[in-house]
Amino acid sequence: MIEFRSVTKRFGDGTVAIEDFSLVVPSRRTTVLVGSSGSGKTTLLRMINRMIDPTSGGIEIDGEDTSTLEPVKLRRRIGYVMQNSGLLPHLKVIDNIATVPILNGVKRALAREQALELLDTVGLDRSLAERYPNQLSGGQQQRVGVARGLAADPNILLMDEPFGAVDPIVRDELQRELIRLQRELGKTVVFVTHDIDEAFLLGDQVVILETGGRVAQVGSPSEIMQSPANEFVASFIGTERGKRALSIRRTARGRVLVDGAGRTAGVLVDEPATTGHDVDSAANSGADSVAQVTVAQDLGADATTGAVLDAAAGPSNEPSGLLAAEPIVR
Amino acid sequence: MNWVLENLPLIGERTLQHLATAVPPVVISFLLAVPIGWLANRFRRVRGTVLTVCGLLYSIPSLPLFVALPALIGTGLTDPSGVIIALTLYGIALMVRVTADGLSSVDLHVTQAANAVGFSEWSRFWRVDLPLAGPVLLSGIRVVSVSTVSLTTVGAVLGVKSLGLFFTDGIQRNIAAEIFTGIVGTVLIALVLDLLLVLIGRVLMPWLPSVSQHATRTTVRSRVAAA
Ligand SMILES: Nc1ncnc2c1ncn2[C@@H]1O[C@H](COP(=O)(O)OP(=O)(O)OP(=O)(O)O)[C@@H](O)[C@H]1O
Ligand SMILES: [Mg+2]
Numbered sequence: 001m002i003e004f005r006s007v008t009k010r011f012g013d014g015t016v017a018i019e020d021f022s023l024v025v026p027s028r029r030t031t032v033l034v035g036s037s038g039s040g041k042t043t044l045l046r047m048i049n050r051m052i053d054p055t056s057g058g059i060e061i062d063g064e065d066t067s068t069l070e071p072v073k074l075r076r077r078i079g080y081v082m083q084n085s086g087l088l089p090h091l092k093v094i095d096n097i098a099t100v101p102i103l104n105g106v107k108r109a110l111a112r113e114q115a116l117e118l119l120d121t122v123g124l125d126r127s128l129a130e131r132y133p134n135q136l137s138g139g140q141q142q143r144v145g146v147a148r149g150l151a152a153d154p155n156i157l158l159m160d161e162p163f164g165a166v167d168p169i170v171r172d173e174l175q176r177e178l179i180r181l182q183r184e185l186g187k188t189v190v191f192v193t194h195d196i197d198e199a200f201l202l203g204d205q206v207v208i209l210e211t212g213g214r215v216a217q218v219g220s221p222s223e224i225m226q227s228p229a230n231e232f233v234a235s236f237i238g239t240e241r242g243k244r245a246l247s248i249r250r251t252a253r254g255r256v257l258v259d260g261a262g263r264t265a266g267v268l269v270d271e272p273a274t275t276g277h278d279v280d281s282a283a284n285s286g287a288d289s290v291a292q293v294t295v296a297q298d299l300g301a302d303a304t305t306g307a308v309l310d311a312a313a314g315p316s317n318e319p320s321g322l323l324a325a326e327p328i329v330r
Numbered sequence: 331m332n333w334v335l336e337n338l339p340l341i342g343e344r345t346l347q348h349l350a351t352a353v354p355p356v357v358i359s360f361l362l363a364v365p366i367g368w369l370a371n372r373f374r375r376v377r378g379t380v381l382t383v384c385g386l387l388y389s390i391p392s393l394p395l396f397v398a399l400p401a402l403i404g405t406g407l408t409d410p411s412g413v414i415i416a417l418t419l420y421g422i423a424l425m426v427r428v429t430a431d432g433l434s435s436v437d438l439h440v441t442q443a444a445n446a447v448g449f450s451e452w453s454r455f456w457r458v459d460l461p462l463a464g465p466v467l468l469s470g471i472r473v474v475s476v477s478t479v480s481l482t483t484v485g486a487v488l489g490v491k492s493l494g495l496f497f498t499d500g501i502q503r504n505i506a507a508e509i510f511t512g513i514v515g516t517v518l519i520a521l522v523l524d525l526l527l528v529l530i531g532r533v534l535m536p537w538l539p540s541v542s543q544h545a546t547r548t549t550v551r552s553r554v555a556a557a
Contacts, residue, residue, distance in 0.1 A: 051446055076448035086443030090461045090537045100447050132537045148447065 001027045002048060002156065002188065007057035009043055009213075017043040018213035020057070026205065027062075027155070030182055030189040034199035035209030035216075036236075041192040044213060045158050048190065049078045061156070076104055079149030079157040079187070083164045085141035087133040093119075093144050094129040100152040111151075118147040123177055139170035146178070150185070159191045163198070175201055196237050200225070208233050333507035341511060348492040348519060351410045352417070352482045356475045356523075359421025364467075366422070367429020368455065381427055388423035392416065392484050408489040417481055421474045428470030432463030465538060468531040472524055479520040483512070493519070 002025035009018040017040045025031045033041045046052040047059055050071040059066045066074060080086075087096045097115035102108060119126050122143040133141055142162055149157050163171045175198065182189060193199055199206045200221040208216040208224065210232060217229035228234040246257040246265050255268040334341065370380040400412035436459050444458045460467075483494030496512030499505075532538075 046446075049446065051442075072448055072450045074448075075446060080443075080446040082443060082446070084439065086439060086446065088440060088444065088458060089437075090458075090464075090535070092537075103448055103450075103453060 003060045005058050007054045010055045021213045027188045028186040029204040031205040032191045032199040032203035033207050039209040040213035049075045079154040081145045081149040081159045081162045083161045085145040097147045097151050122147045138166045157187045157189045344493050352479045355417035355421050355478050359418045363422050363425030367426045370430040371433040384423040384426045413485040413490050417478050432466030436462045464535045472527050475523045476520045
C-alpha cells in the first residue's frame with residue numbers, strides 16, 4: 001500500500017505542482033492517475049520513488065515513511081516505466097533488462113538468464129535480446145521497458161504514460177498485455193495517463209486530477225462513469241462520451257453493440273439471472289435519456305449499473321462504454 | 331630516396347622517440363581531463379572558471395612553454411619530459427572542454443531514466459554518462475592525438491628528439507629528402523594513431539552506427555576552432 005499524506009510540492013521556481021494531496025493506493029491493484037497536461041501526474045509518480053521529494057507532507061509505502069529510506073535503494077525495488085521507453089541506448093536489450101538486478105548485485109550470467117525469461121513474459125521473441133534499443137519498434141521498446149521494470153521483481157510498478165507514444169493499434173495491444181500481466185503478477189501499479197479511456201480500461205482505482213494535483217474524483221471506473229462527482233469530471237469523461245456511447249443494433253447474428261463511429265464494439269449477451277443481477281432492467285435516467293441497462297455479468301461485489309462491461313477486458317470488469325438508448329432498447 | 335634508404339635505422343629510432351613523446355600526453359591528458367571535465371559539468375559554478383583556465387592554457391605558445399617547463403621542473407632542455415608535460419597540458423586544456431560538453435550532451439531523458447531505475451551517481455557516471463559521451467570524447471581525443479603528434483616536432487628546435495629533427499637538420503644541411511621524411515613520417519604517425527583510436531572507439535562503442543563518427547568529429551573541430 002502506498003499512502004500520500006497531505007503532500008505538497010513547490011518547485012524552486014515557485015510553481016506549486018501539488019497541493020495538499022492525499023490518496024491511498026491499494027496493494028496489488030492498478031491505480032490510474034489521469035488528468036490533463038500539467039496537472040502534476042508525473043510529479044506525484046516521481047515522489048513515490050523519491051526522484052522528487054515533497055515540500056511538505058509524506059509518503060508511506062507499507063507503513064514506512066519514504067523520507068527515511070535511501071533514494072537509490074528505494075528506486076531499485078520499485079519498477080519504473082516511462083514514455084519513450086527510457087532504455088539505455090548503448091546497452092543491448094538483454095542488458096537493459098538486466099540493469100537493475102546487476103545494480104542489486106545479482107551475478108551477470110544469472111541476471112541475463114532472467115532477462116531472457118522476462119522477454120517471454122512481455123511477449124517478445126528471445127531473438128531480440130542481442131539488439132540495441134534503436135533497432136526495435138516503438139512498441140517493442142515499450143515492452144522491453146516493462147520487462148526492465150519487472151526485472152527486480154518489485155512489488156510496485158510506476159508507469160508514466162508508457163503507451164503514450166505508440167500508435168493506437170499497438171497501444172491497444174500493449175494495454176491488453178498489461179492487463180494480462182497484471183492478472184498474473186498482481187503488482188501494485190500506479191499508472192499515469194491523460195487518456196480517460198486508458199484510465200477506465202486499466203484502472204481498478206481511477207484518480208481524476210485537476211491542476212495542482214487536486215483530486216476531482218477517486219473511484220472505480222464504473223463509479224466514476226455512473227456518477228461523476230462534479231462538472232469537471234463530467235466534462236472530462238464527457239468529451240469522450242460521444243465516442244463511448246454504445247447502441248444496440250439487431251443483426252441476423254444477434255444483437256451487437258455499436259459505438260459512436262459505427263464500429264462494432266461487441267456482442268450483447270444476456271446471462272441467466274443466476275448471476276444475481278437484473279438483466280436489462282431498463283430505466284430512463286431523465287434528461288440525457290441514457291438508458292440504464294445492466295448487462296448481466298458476474299460482477300462480484302462491484303456491481304455496476306449503467307455501464308457495459310467488456311468481459312475480455314481484464315481483471316476489474318472495466319466498463320467499455322455507456323449504453324445509449326438509441327436506436328433501440330428492447 | 332637514397333637518403334631514406336641509407337638512414338632507415340635512424341628513421342626507425344626517431345619514429346619511436348616521436349611516439350614516446352607524443353603518446354603519453356594523449357593518454358595522460360585524457361585520464362586527467364575526464365574527472366576535471368566531470369567536475370566542470372557537475373558543478374555549474376566551477377564550470378566557467380575551469381573552461382576559461384583551459385582556454386588560456388591552450389593559448390600559450392608552445393615554444394616558450396617547452397623552454398620554460400624544463401627550467402621549472404629542473405630537467406635538461408633536450409630532455410623529452412618537458413615537452414611531454416607541455417603537451418599534456420595542451421591535451422588537458424582541449425579535453426576538459428570536450429569532456430564537459432560531451433557529458434552535458436547526454437540526453438536528459440536517458441540520465442533521468444537511469445536515475446529512476448536506481449543508478450547511484452557513481453555507477454551512472456561509469457555505466458551511462460561516460461559511455462554515452464563516448465562519441466564526443468573520441469572525437470576530442472582524435473584531435474588531441476593529431477595536434478600532439480604535430481606539436482611534438484616543435485621540440486626539435488630545442489634539440490628534443492623526434493621526427494622533427496629531420497626538418498631542422500634537413501633545413502640546415504639542405505637535404506630535401508630528409509625534410510620530406512620528417513613531414514611524411516609525422517603525418518603517417520598521426521594517421522596511424524587516428525586509425526587506432528577509431529578502431530578502439532568501434533570496439534568500445536559497438537552500439538554506434540559507424541557512419542555518424544564523421545559528423546561528430548567535424549563538430550568538435552569547429553568547437554576547438556571556436557575555443
Ligand atoms: N522541475 C520542475 N521545476 C519547475 N516546475 C516544474 C518542474 N517539474 C514540473 N513542474 C511544473 O509542475 C506542474 C506539474 O508538472 P507534471 O510534470 O507533474 O505534470 P503532468 O501532469 O505530468 O503533465 P504531462 O501530462 O504534460 O506530463 C507543471 O506546471 C510543471 O510545469
Ligand atoms: Mg507527465
